[in-house]
Amino acid sequence: MLFVCSLASSALIGGFAHADEQVNAEASRLMLARQAQDSYERGVSLTDLDPEESTLAFSRSADGWRRIITSGVENGRLWTNLGNAELGAGRLGHAIQAFLEADRLLP
Known part of the structure; x- marks a missing residue:
């Protein structure tokens, strides 16, 4: 009986650990998205004032x-965001690739 309880609690704890990893991964991706969006907005705001810094901000985005x-997260909106950032960074070929992928994924 003790072995079964121990095994069950180990499985339960393992399940919580897996859930924690998923939560941490989601939080990390959310933080990356915020940073990417902030960098994009910075790139837009610097376009006329400091084109070189603007390009770097778009590249970071x-x-x-x-x-x-x-x-592992893939959807049309992410690819569109990537395409816009690549376009701002002056990487037209990469932007086109991203927009084509977005078009494939969006209905």
Whole structure:
């Protein structure tokens, strides 16, 4: 009986650990999305004032959106965000690829 209880509690604790990992992964992706959006908005605001810094901000934004996508979350909105950031960073080919992927995923 003790073994069964111990095994059950181990499974339960393991389940909680897995849930914690999922929560941490979601929190990490949410933080990345906020940073990517902030970088994008910074890029927009600096477009005329400081084009070089604007390009760097767009590049940071694209890196953030790409990290979220490569973490396993994939939807058309993320690809659209990546495309917009790549376009702002001056990487037209990458922007087109992202927009095509967004088009494929969006209804």
